[in-house]
Each structure stands twice: as structure tokens, then as C-alpha cells.
Amino acid sequence: MAIHPPADRIWWNEKLTAPEVIWISVAFVWGLIMFFAMIYWHAVGDQNLSNEAYKISPEVFAERTEAMVEKYKVREEGDTGIPVVRPPAGSDIYMLGRLWEWWPILELEKGQQYRLHLSSMDWQHGFSLQPANINLQIHAGYEMVITITPSETGEYSVVCNEYCGIGHHTMVGRIYVVDKKK
Amino acid sequence: MAKSAKKAAPEPEPGDIPFMQRLLDNPFILLFIGVTVPTLIYLVWGVVEVAQIPLAK
Amino acid sequence: MAIAAVFRTCPDTGLKVHSHAENLIKANAVVAVIFLAVGGFFGLLVALTRWPAVHLLPADAFYLVLTAHGANVLLFWILFFEVAVLYFASAILLNSRLAMPKVAWGSFVLMIIGAVIANVAVLQGESSVMFTSYPPLKAVPHFYLGLILFAVGMLGAVLVFFATLVIAKDEKTYEGSVPLVTFGAITAAIIAVFTLASGAVILIPTWLWSMDLISEVDPIIYKVIWWGFGHSSQQVNVAVQVAIWYAIAAMVLGAKPLSEKVSRAAFLLYIVFLQLASAHHLLVEPGISSNWKVFNTSYAFYLAVLGSMIHGMSIPGAIEAAQRRRGLTQGIFEWLRKAPWDNPAFSGMFLSLILFGFLGGITGVVMGTEQINLIIHNTMYVPGHFHATVVAGTTLAFMAITYLLIPLIFRRELVFKRLAKWQPYLFGIGAAGISLFMMGAGTLGVPRRHWDITFTDAPLTVEMPGTAFLMMGLNGVFAILAAIGGLAYIVVVVGSVFFGKHRDEAVAKANPVIFDGGEAVTQYGSEGTIRIPGTIVLVAIFFTSFVLYYFVNWKYLSEVWPLR
Numbered sequence: 196m197a198i199h200p201p202a203d204r205i206w207w208n209e210k211l212t213a214p215e216v217i218w219i220s221v222a223f224v225w226g227l228i229m230f231f232a233m234i235y236w237h238a239v240g241d242q243n244l245s246n247e248a249y250k251i252s253p254e255v256f257a258e259r260t261e262a263m264v265e266k267y268k269v270r271e272e273g274d275t276g277i278p279v280v281r282p283p284a285g286s287d288i289y290m291l292g293r294l295w296e297w298w299p300i301l302e303l304e305k306g307q308q309y310r311l312h313l314s315s316m317d318w319q320h321g322f323s324l325q326p327a328n329i330n331l332q333i334h335a336g337y338e339m340v341i342t343i344t345p346s347e348t349g350e351y352s353v354v355c356n357e358y359c360g361i362g363h364h365t366m367v368g369r370i371y372v373v374d375k376k377k
Numbered sequence: 378m379a380k381s382a383k384k385a386a387p388e389p390e391p392g393d394i395p396f397m398q399r400l401l402d403n404p405f406i407l408l409f410i411g412v413t414v415p416t417l418i419y420l421v422w423g424v425v426e427v428a429q430i431p432l433a434k
Numbered sequence: 435m436a437i438a439a440v441f442r443t444c445p446d447t448g449l450k451v452h453s454h455a456e457n458l459i460k461a462n463a464v465v466a467v468i469f470l471a472v473g474g475f476f477g478l479l480v481a482l483t484r485w486p487a488v489h490l491l492p493a494d495a496f497y498l499v500l501t502a503h504g505a506n507v508l509l510f511w512i513l514f515f516e517v518a519v520l521y522f523a524s525a526i527l528l529n530s531r532l533a534m535p536k537v538a539w540g541s542f543v544l545m546i547i548g549a550v551i552a553n554v555a556v557l558q559g560e561s562s563v564m565f566t567s568y569p570p571l572k573a574v575p576h577f578y579l580g581l582i583l584f585a586v587g588m589l590g591a592v593l594v595f596f597a598t599l600v601i602a603k604d605e606k607t608y609e610g611s612v613p614l615v616t617f618g619a620i621t622a623a624i625i626a627v628f629t630l631a632s633g634a635v636i637l638i639p640t641w642l643w644s645m646d647l648i649s650e651v652d653p654i655i656y657k658v659i660w661w662g663f664g665h666s667s668q669q670v671n672v673a674v675q676v677a678i679w680y681a682i683a684a685m686v687l688g689a690k691p692l693s694e695k696v697s698r699a700a701f702l703l704y705i706v707f708l709q710l711a712s713a714h715h716l717l718v719e720p721g722i723s724s725n726w727k728v729f730n731t732s733y734a735f736y737l738a739v740l741g742s743m744i745h746g747m748s749i750p751g752a753i754e755a756a757q758r759r760r761g762l763t764q765g766i767f768e769w770l771r772k773a774p775w776d777n778p779a780f781s782g783m784f785l786s787l788i789l790f791g792f793l794g795g796i797t798g799v800v801m802g803t804e805q806i807n808l809i810i811h812n813t814m815y816v817p818g819h820f821h822a823t824v825v826a827g828t829t830l831a832f833m834a835i836t837y838l839l840i841p842l843i844f845r846r847e848l849v850f851k852r853l854a855k856w857q858p859y860l861f862g863i864g865a866a867g868i869s870l871f872m873m874g875a876g877t878l879g880v881p882r883r884h885w886d887i888t889f890t891d892a893p894l895t896v897e898m899p900g901t902a903f904l905m906m907g908l909n910g911v912f913a914i915l916a917a918i919g920g921l922a923y924i925v926v927v928v929g930s931v932f933f934g935k936h937r938d939e940a941v942a943k944a945n946p947v948i949f950d951g952g953e954a955v956t957q958y959g960s961e962g963t964i965r966i967p968g969t970i971v972l973v974a975i976f977f978t979s980f981v982l983y984y985f986v987n988w989k990y991l992s993e994v995w996p997l998r
Contacts, residue, residue, distance in 0.1 A: 226736030248721030356881030
């Protein structure tokens with residue numbers, strides 16, 4: 196039994212039975228398939244993290260974000276005072292996380308590419324785009340750059356899904372995706 | 378009791394025991410492997426990755 | 435001999451039981467159960483707060499209780515119990531004395547002090563930093579100190595375990611190789627060394643930082659090293675729980691491994707590769723290359739998953755072989771139908787095996803796929819997954835072996851036998867429901883560690899789908915069921931330990947807990963000649979589910995916004 200020392204003093208030379216050989220082979224090959232599936236998706240898939248990132252001070256990142264807001268602000272969201280920014284397609288766009296908001300609101304065109312820069316001003320935040328359900332970790336001092344292509348029009352929420360203190364559940368933001376200007 | 382058990386299953390010569398069995402019977406070699414592999418592949422490589430993140434232009 | 439005086443001979447197994455080992459197993463197990471009760475209660479409060487219609491606690495209390503829940507069950511309950519298992523698998527199964535009992539008692543005291551200090555810090559309210567305590571979120575210094583003391587104590591217990599292996603070998607208390615269950619415990623202890631070392635490497639600087647002695651802790655480097663501790667500690671659980679599955683199958687049914695070689699090789703794959711999966715938590719982190727992510731998240735070509743899949747066949751296979759050998763050979767599943775389903779040790783073990791494999795194992799591999807993690811990371815899917823592994827898997831396995839430790843080590847008969855019979859089902863179904871509904875909510879985007887998914891106080895409105903609210907409500911319902919199951923466990927354990935009929939030799943003879951099917955079953959040697967068609971069917975069902983679920987998630991991923 197498994198609670199006693201094996202009776203055969205040399206057990207490594209035991210022969211495997213057919214079911215064991217088959218199952219181990221199947222499981223091993225399946226592991227290789229799952230491993231190479233990730234590499235395959237890097238080659239042909241459309242959803243891969245770039246892993247492009249830089250060390251950046253929160254002040255510099257905030258300056259760049261504010262510069263974008265200054266240049267491309269189109270309106271404010273209701274009476275919240277939060278700017279809505281519509282940068283040109285293909286440009287570098289910025290969103291910062293801080294206690295407790297994602298700022299500013301972005302308005303993007305469907306089917307266009309943007310280089311989205313994300314960073315935190317303070318604590319770690321979880322960028323969670325809903326209902327698309329894209330989730331990223333955002334740190335202060337590090338800037339993540341990803342190229343996104345919004346594929347559906349609509350109103351998207353950004354919630355924070357990394358605990359960041361007592362106001363965590365009020366930390367939200369928004370991205371509008373609209374049709375291309377005619 | 379130990380003696381009678383020995384009669385039932387004679388002590389094999391150390392040379393008879395296959396290499397893999399000797400490896401699996403040695404917890405300290407296993408400990409070395411089990412600490413070294415994740416330390417190098419996960420921890421050291423991981424910390425080097427983070428340390429190599431460039432400064433923003 | 436002088437040391438003979440401190441041994442008794444177990445009437446069930448004939449093994450010599452060292453009194454220090456026995457007392458330490460009792461002490462660690464009892465303390466573990468106390469932390470389970472405390473942590474489980476906090477868990478119920480968490481679930482009732484996340485049930486939108488109930489929304490029990492205010493926000494600050496919720497985050498505090500969530501932190502306390504994580505620390506008490508994920509660390510304290512599980513690691514205290516694991517110390518008990520380590521001592522059992524070394525001193526008891528090897529028929530040996532326990533090495534360095536003073537160190538073992540010192541470790542025990544240190545672990546208690548650490549756990550109590552950490553709890554005090556959390557309950558004081560200034561350390562609601564979650565189980566992960568990611569900087570720059572800062573707790574009070576004694577929060578980190580408590581965890582460090584606890585980890586040092588645990589390291590002492592692991593040292594005692596290794597020392598016991600050495601003296602058992604030197605004193606020739608056993609012949610040849612250690613039992614398979616002990617080998618599983620060695621696997622766990624090795625992973626524990628890496629785990630605790632990683633914990634020390636990162637928690638000590640973080641502690642200094644919390645006292646302003648260090649100016650900064652890099653948040654990403656913290657995460658890399660911390661998860662070497664936080665995730666690997668769960669891999670310790672996997673190794674211990676697999677060892678317990680083998681132990682229960684052996685003790686209750688006389689099952690022996692289909693092949694010592696295959697099972698031990700599978701544990702070796704754990705030793706070498708399992709810890710790499712700490713990378714599962716870093717797949718959407720900025721700046722870490724995909725080379726690192728893919729290699730680590732896949733445990734190097736999924737070799738540790740191969741280990742688990744091997745155990746997934748060899749454990750039910752061992753049970754089937756033992757059952758067939760005693761004549762339950764009708765059809766494919768008579769051996770399973772006529773298994774001792776009213777013995778909570780067996781039912782708990784088998785439920786743990788099935789739930790861990792189907793719910794915890796498959797989802798863990800899927801969410802650990804580098805790109806698929808994008809649509810799962812930090813949603814409720816994550817706690818859904820690890821409640822399948824740690825609650826339905828590990829905790830249920832620990833509960834199951836408790837039903838054997840009470841007669842064998844505490845030498846008491848179980849009280850409330852009917853309650854004990856139902857307990858694994860209550861707890862197992864509750865835990866399975868929790869896992870499934872949290873995972874369902876996660877696929878709908880519900881964030882984890884979040885007080886209010888109605889976002890009432892937020893400046894902008896956020897609409898979560900109605901189904902998500904339903905899922906969180908059902909999670910609450912099943913959490914109540916699991917809590918009842920947990921309470922039943924505690925009632926049975928406390929009742930038996932304090933009021934159970936003392937199990938002297940006459941009682942032990944009349945009411946054996948270790949399977950004794952005669953030589954035909956218990957004789958050692960390869961079980962390999964017997965056919966195991968039922969297990970092959972089970973494994974085929976498992977594999978089909980795995981493959982289908984894996985590709986379905988790639989399909990989901992392919993539908994989200996292109997990003998690179």
C-alpha cells in the first residue's frame with residue numbers, strides 16, 4: 196500500500212501497462228500542443244500583449260496625459276467635469292489610473308488603431324475594460340503601451356479590479372467607441 | 378523484526394539500483410533541484426526581466 | 435532502550451507511534467481547525483457581502499474581513515494542517531521517532547505567535563491590504579512581522595521533517611524506499627522550502643519599508659518574488675493533497691499504487707516544475723517578456739500538468755484495481771458504485787479528487803494560458819478557480835483525512851456519525867457551487883475584491899449584466915451551504931476529540947478503520963496486471979472536457995478587441 200515502503204526493493208524497472216503508456220503519451224502530447232498554441236497565437240492571433248513598457252515617473256506621465264487632454268478635448272462628461280478626449284486615429288493616447296478614477300474619458304473610432312499608454316499615479320490598479328473583459332495590471336512608475344483596435348461601437352466602462360484602498364469600488368472610467376466620421 | 382524482513386527481501390547491492398531510483402530515494406538532491414530550478418527560471422530570470430525595462434523616452 | 439518508553443504500538447497498523455510526534459500532530463491539527471473556523475466565518479461574511487441583495491458589511495469592514503479571510507484559511511489553516519501531515523508522513527509512516535521535538539514545539543509556538551500578530555494587525559483596521567499586500571499599499575509593520583514569524587516557524591517544521599527522514603534512514607526504521615505517501619510529503623516539503631524562502635526574501639524588505647527603513651519596494655519585482663511564495667504555497671497544498679488521496683485510498687480500501695515508478699515520477703515533475711506556475715499571476719504585467727511568461731506559465735511544456743494527469747489516472751486506477759481484486763467486477767462501474775460512499779474519509783477524498791481535477795485543474799491551466807489570461811485576470815473567475823483547488827480540493831482532502839486521524843492519532847471514536855457521513859457532500863457541493871458561480875461571474879466581467887458591483891457611489895455609471903448579479907447571489911447561497919458543511923466538520927471534530935469514546939485496543943479491534951482484506955489485496959507488488967476500464971472511461975471524460983473547454987476559451991479570446 197501507499198503507506199508502506201514498496202515491497203519490491205527495485206521498483207524503477209517495473210514495466211508500464213498499456214493504459215499508463217497511452218495516457219502518459221496523450222497527456223505529454225497535449226502539454227506540447229498547449230505550449231505551442233501560445234506561440235502559434237503570437238504568430239497568427241490578434242490578441243497578444245506587446246509587453247512594451249517603460250519606467251516613467253508619475254509626474255511625467257501625468258504631463259503627457261494632460262497635454263493630450265488639452266489638445267483633443269471635445270467636451271465634458273455631463274456635470275462630472277471629466278474631460279472627454281477624441282484623439283486622431285492612429286495616435287498615442289493616454290489613460291492614467293489614480294485614487295480613484297481612470298482619467299480622462301477617451302472617444303475612439305471603431306476599427307482604428309491607437310497606441311494606448313497606461314500608468315498609475317499612486318497604487319497598483321487593475322484596468323478592466325467592460326464588457327469587452329480585457330484586464331491589465333497598471334503600476335506607478337511603469338508605463339504599459341499596447342496597440343488596440345476597438346472592434347465594436349458602444350459605451351465601455353473601465354473598472355478597477357485590483358484592490359486600491361477604501362474607494363476602490365468607486366474607481367471607474369469610460370471609453371466611447373463611435374463610428375468613423377464621415 | 379527488521380532481521381526477518383531482511384531475509385524476505387535481501388538488501389540489493391547499491392550498484393543494482395537504477396540511477397533514477399537512487400535519485401528519487403535521495404530527498405536532498407531532490408531538494409536541491411526543487412529549489413534551484415524555480416529560483417533560476419522563475420525568480421532570477423523574472424527579476425532580470427523587470428530590471429531591464431527601459432526608461433521612457 | 436531508553437527511547438522505547440515514549441512509543442506506543444498502533445493497534446490498527448502495527449506501526450510504532452512516537453509520543454512527541456503524536457502530540458505535535460494533535461496540536462498542529464487542532465490549531466489548524468481553529469483557524470479554519472475563524473477564516474471560514476470571515477469567508478461567509480465576504481460571500482454575504484458580495485451577494486448583491488444582502489450586501490452585509492460596509493466597505494471598510496468588507497476589505498478588512500476579506501484580508502483576514504485570505505490569511506486565516508489560505509495560510510494558517512492550511513499550513514498548520516500541513517505540518518501535522520508532514521509529521522505523520524515522516525515519523526509515523528516511517529515507524530520512527532520525530533527529530534528535534536524541541537525545535538518542532540518551538541516552531542509550533544512561533545507559528546501561533548506569527549498568526550496571532552498578523553490577525554491582530556488586520557483586525558486593528560490599518561492593514562486591509564489583502565492577502566497579497568502589494569506595495570505601495572502599506573500595512574502596519576507588525577502585519578509583515580507576523581507573516582515573517584509564521585514563515586520562519588513553518589521553515590522550522592520543514593527542517594524537523596527532513597531531519598526525521600535522516601534519522602529514520604540511519605536508524606533503519608524502514609526497509610528500502612520511503613512509502614509513496616511519504617514521498618508525496620517530501621515533494622510538498624521541498625516546494626515549501628522554495629515557498630518560504632521566497633516569502634522571506636520579499637517580506638523582510640517590505641517589513642523594513644513599512645518602518646521607513648527602506649525608501650521603496652519595486653511593485654513589479656515585489657509581485658514576482660511574492661508569488662514565488664503566494665502561489666507556491668498552493669503548490670505545497672497540491673502535493674500534500676495528492677499524498678492524502680493516495681493515503682486514504684490505501685487506508686480505506688487497501689489500494690496500492692498501480693505503479694510506484696509512475697507515481698513517484700509524477701511527484702518528481704512537481705518538484706522540478708510546479709513552482710514555475712507562480713507566473714500565472716504576472717501574465718498581464720507590463721514589461722515582462724512573453725518568453726518568460728510562456729515558459730513559466732506552462733510549467734515548462736506543461737510537465738507539471740503531466741504529473742497531475744498521471745495522478746489523475748493512477749489514484750482512481752488504484753482504487754478500481756483494489757475493488758476489482760475483492761470481487762467487484764461487474765460492468766465498468768460496480769467498483770465505484772459499491773465504494774464506501776458513507777465513509778466520510780472516502781467520500782471526501784473522492785469528491786476532492788473529482789472537483790479538484792474537473793473544476794480546479796482544467797480552469798487553472800486555461801486561465802494560465804498567456805493570452806487567455808487577458809480575459810480572466812483579476813475577475814471573479816480567479817477566486818472561482820482557487821476555491822475549486824484550495825477549498826473543494828485541498829480543504830476537503832484535509833477534512834477527509836481528519837476522519838482517519840481522529841481514530842488513529844487522537845484515539846477517539848467519531849461522534850455524530852450521521853452528520854459526519856453527510857459532511858463531505860454538504861461541503862463539497864457548497865464549494866463546487868461557489869467555484870462555478872464565481873467563475874461564471876468572472877466571465878461576465880465581475881471584478882474580484884470589490885465591494886459594490888452596482889457602482890452606486892462611482893462618478894460614472896457602470897452596467898454589469900443581470901446574470902452577473904444572479905451568479906453572485908447563487909455564490910452566496912452555496913457559500914451558506916459550504917459554511918454549514920464546514921460547521922458540521924468542526925462540530926464532529928471538536929465533539930470527537932473531546933467527547934468521543936476512547937479507542938482502546940478492544941474498540942480498535944471491534945471497529946477497525948484500516949482496511950484489512952487479507953493478503954490477496956494488501957500484498958505488495960505491481961497492481962499492473964489488473965484491468966481498469968472504469969478509470970479509463972473517467973480519464974477519457976476528463977480529457978474530453980479539458981480539450982473542449984480549452985478551445986472554447988481561445989474562441990472567446992479571439993472575439994475581443996485586437997490588441998498587440
